[in-house]
Amino acid sequence: MPSHVLPLNADEDESISTQEMNTALSSLGEPPLSIDDIAFLRDHTGGQPLTWNRFIEVLLVT
Incomplete structure (x- = not known):
């Protein structure tokens, strides 16, 4: 198993691309x-x- 997660928002904008x-x-x-x-x-x-916040909200609400 990998030891770490790669940065989720690599380009440091607000949105997370596919x-x-x-x-x-x-x-x-x-x-x-x-x-x-x-x-x-x-x-x-x-x-x-x-x-990231919207992703967490989707996980918690659905």
């Missing part, structure tokens, strides 16, 4: 987000850019 999320998942040995996963996140964030 590529950044997939990089973080890969560093944990997990598969990339599927099209259904991406659609789920988009639906549950109201189409707003994904931020």
